[in-house]
Amino acid sequence: MRYLSILFFIFFVTTVNAQTKDLAARFCILLSRENWSSAMSMMDGQGMKGDHSAMLRDMWAEVQQQYGQWEQLGEVQEAGKQGLYDLVRVYNEFQRSTVIINVAISPERKIVGFTFSKVLPKVGLRENETLDTVQTQDGSVLYGTLQQPAANDKVPMVLIIPGSGMVDRNGDAGAVEMAFQHSYLQLADGLNANGIASLRYDKRGVGRSTQISKPMAQTSLDDYISDAAAWVQHLRNSGNFSRIIIIGHSEGSLIGMAVASLQHYDAFISIAGPADPVADVVVAQINQMYSAEFAHTAKNILDQLKAGAEPNDVPTYLLSVLSPASYAYWRSSFRYLPCEQASHLNMPMLIINGTKDTQVLPAQAAHLHECQPNSALLLIKDMVHPLKDAAGIGVNQKEALPLHPALIPAVVSFIRQH
Numbered sequence: 293m294r295y296l297s298i299l300f301f302i303f304f305v306t307t308v309n310a311q312t313k314d315l316a317a318r319f320c321i322l323l324s325r326e327n328w329s330s331a332m333s334m335m336d337g338q339g340m341k342g343d344h345s346a347m348l349r350d351m352w353a354e355v356q357q358q359y360g361q362w363e364q365l366g367e368v369q370e371a372g373k374q375g376l377y378d379l380v381r382v383y384n385e386f387q388r389s390t391v392i393i394n395v396a397i398s399p400e401r402k403i404v405g406f407t408f409s410k411v412l413p414k415v416g417l418r419e420n421e422t423l424d425t426v427q428t429q430d431g432s433v434l435y436g437t438l439q440q441p442a443a444n445d446k447v448p449m450v451l452i453i454p455g456s457g458m459v460d461r462n463g464d465a466g467a468v469e470m471a472f473q474h475s476y477l478q479l480a481d482g483l484n485a486n487g488i489a490s491l492r493y494d495k496r497g498v499g500r501s502t503q504i505s506k507p508m509a510q511t512s513l514d515d516y517i518s519d520a521a522a523w524v525q526h527l528r529n530s531g532n533f534s535r536i537i538i539i540g541h542s543e544g545s546l547i548g549m550a551v552a553s554l555q556h557y558d559a560f561i562s563i564a565g566p567a568d569p570v571a572d573v574v575v576a577q578i579n580q581m582y583s584a585e586f587a588h589t590a591k592n593i594l595d596q597l598k599a600g601a602e603p604n605d606v607p608t609y610l611l612s613v614l615s616p617a618s619y620a621y622w623r624s625s626f627r628y629l630p631c632e633q634a635s636h637l638n639m640p641m642l643i644i645n646g647t648k649d650t651q652v653l654p655a656q657a658a659h660l661h662e663c664q665p666n667s668a669l670l671l672i673k674d675m676v677h678p679l680k681d682a683a684g685i686g687v688n689q690k691e692a693l694p695l696h697p698a699l700i701p702a703v704v705s706f707i708r709q710h
Contacts, residue, residue, distance in 0.1 A: 313368045313503075316380035316395040319403055323352055324362040324384070336402035355408065360387025364423070366435075367502045377404060383500075385423075420484060424491060426526045428505075429518045435500035436493030436523070437461055439480045440532075443487060448707055449533035450483055451557075452476050452492040453520050455542030455564075460499040461492040463678070471689035472678035478692075479539070479679070482700035488707060489533060491523060509617040512624035513547075520547050521554040528555070537707055540565055542652060542677070549633035559640040559710045561703060564652045564677050567634070567659035570625045571598070574613060577651060582609075590614065597622045631663035640710035641667035644702065646675025648682040668706070672698045 315334070322331040328345035356362065366383030373379060377396040384391045394409045417423065417437070424438040441447060452461075454476060459465045463475030480490040494501040496519060497508050504511075520538075528536055535558040540548030545565020551557070566573045571594045579587035586609065593603045593614050600623075606614050614622070634641070641664055645657030654671050661669040674682045675696040684693045 311401070312378045312397050313370065313380055315397055315401060315403070316382050316393075317365055317368045319395060319406070320365060320382050320384055320393055323348065324365075326352070334403050336398055336400075336404045355391065356386070359389040359391055362386055364425075366390060367500055369502060381409075424493075424526075426493075426519075426522045428496075428515075428522045430515070431505040432496055432519075433501070433503040434493055434496060434519060434523070435461075436491050437480070438489070438491050439484050440489040441484050441487050446532065446534040448488050448535050448537055449527050450488060450490045450537045450539055450707070451520070451523055451527065451548075452479060452490055453538060453540040453544030453548050454492075454495060455544050458498055459495075461494045469689060470691060471685055471693045472676075472680060474692040475679045475695065476541070478695045479700070479703075482695065483704070486700070486704045488704065491527060493523060495519065510620050512620045513628060514624050517547050517550045517554065517628075520544075521551045524551060524555040524557050528557075535559070537561065537710075539563060539703070541679075542566075543570065546570065546628055546630045546633060549630065549637060550628055552633075552637055552639070557639070559642075559707070560637060561642045561644065561706065562634075562657075562660060563644045563679065563699075564646065564649055564657075565630065565643070565660060566652050566656045567631050567663055568656065569629055571622065573652065573656070578610075578613075580650070586610070594622065598626050630660060634660055634664040634667070637664055637667075640706070642670065642702075642706045643667050644670045644672060644699070646672050646677065646679070646682075646696065648674050649677045651677040670702055672696055672702070675699065 319331060319334050322334070326349070328348045331348055332345055363385045366385050368383070369381040371379040371381040371394060374396060376399055380395045380397065382393045382395060384393055392409050393406055395406045396404045398404050420441055421437055421439050424436045426434050426436070428434060454461070454463070457465060462473075462477040463479075464473045476492045480492055483490045495516065496504045496511065524536055524538070527533060537559045538548040538551065538557055539561045540546070541563045542565065545562040548560055548562070552560070575587050575591045575594065578590050589607060590610055590613070593606060593610070596603045597619060603614070643657050643661050645652065645654045647654055657669060657671065661667050675698070676682050676685070679695050679699055680693040681696045
C-alpha cells in the first residue's frame with residue numbers, strides 16, 4: 293500500500309476570492325428561494341431591457357422539473373478567469389441530481405452571466421442516511437453523512453475522525469487499492485446494524501468539503517482539531533443522541549484526543565493511532581518502506597521546521613509529505629504529543645491495533661496504553677491499517693474487502709459497556 297502519499301500527504305489549494313464565491317453562492321440561493329427580483333438586482337443590467345424576472349422563473353421551473361426540487365448548496369469553487377471576469381463553479385443539490393452552475397462576475401462585482409454546465413449523479417444516500425454540514429470556527433463548511441438507526445429512544449452517536457491524507461468520509465482515496473476502500477462506510481454500517489448512530493465527514497480540502505476559508509498551505513493541525521470539535525458540538529446541540537463517542541483512525545486518533553480539551557464527549561476509541569509524535573512515525577515509515585538515507589533527510593527537514601527555520605531544499609522524493617504547502621501543518625504538529633494527550637483523557641478509552649499493521653505498528657498501541665493505564669488495549673490478529681483482514685488480500689482485488697470480523701464486535705461491546 294502506498295502509505296507515504298496517502299497517510300501524510302498535505303493537499304494544497306490555491307487562494308480563492310471569498311467575496312466572489314460568496315456572491316455566486318448568494319445568487320444561487322436567491323434562485324432557489326424564487327426571489328427573482330433580488331437575483332436580477334445582482335446582475336449587470338447593461339444591454340438588458342425590461343424585467344427579465346420571468347425568464348429566470350421559467351428557466352428555474354424547467355430545471356426543477358427535470359432534476360427535482362432544489363435541496364441545498366454544495367461546493368463553491370473558483371474556476372479561473374475569462375478575460376476580466378471571475379468564474380465561479382457552484383454545485384447545487386437537487387432531489388435527483390447535482391447541477392453545476394457556472395457564474396461569471398465582473399470586476400464591479402456584478403453577475404454578467406451564468407450557465408448550467410454539468411449534471412452529476414446524486415450523492416448516494418442509503419436507508420437511514422442524511423447529509424449534514426457544520427460551519428467551523430474559521431467559517432469553512434464541512435460535509436458529512438449522518439447514519440442513524442430507526443429507534444424509539446435516543447441512541448449513542450459515534451463521530452468517525454478520518455486519518456490524514458486525501459481520504460474521504462467513506463475511507464476512500466484514489467491511490468489506495470480497491471481492497472482497502474470503504475473502511476469508514478463499513479464501520480458506519482456495522483454500528484448502524486447494532487443500533488448505534490454515526491457521523492463520518494470529509495475533512496477540509498477533501499470530497500465535498502472545499503468551501504474553506506483559508507488556503508490549505510496555511511492550514512494547521514489546530515484547524516483539523518477545531519473542525520472535529522465543531523462536529524462534536526453540532527451533534528451534542530442537536531439533542532438527538534444519548535451520548536457522544538469518538539473513533540479516531542490513524543492521525544484521527546491524535547485529533548480525537550486533542551478535541552477533549554475543546555469539547556466534552558463521553559468515550560474514545562483509538563484505532564491504529566500512534567503514541568509517538570507524528571513526525572517520528574513518518575520518519576520511521578520512510579525508513580521502513582524506502583531507505584535510511586531518505587529517513588535521515590526527512591528527519592533533518594522536520595528538525596528545521598521544529599526549530600522555526602525554513603528548509604533550504606526538499607528532494608523531489610519527499611515532496612508528497614514535506615512540500616512547502618505542508619509547513620504550517622508540520623509546525624503545529626510538534627505541539628501535540630499523542631502520549632501526552634492520552635494521559636490527560638478522563639473517560640473510558642479503548643485502544644485497537646492490528647497485528648499486521650505495517651504503518652502504525654502494534655508496539656505503538658502498547659505504548660499508547662502505557663501512556664493511559666486506565667485504557668483497554670486490543671490487538672486484532674491479522675488486521676491491517678485500513679481495518680481489513682490480511683488473510684483476504686489478493687492480487688488485483690476488484691472489490692473492497694469487508695472489515696476484519698473482530699473489529700465491529702469489539703467496538704460495539706465497548707460502547708454498550710460505557
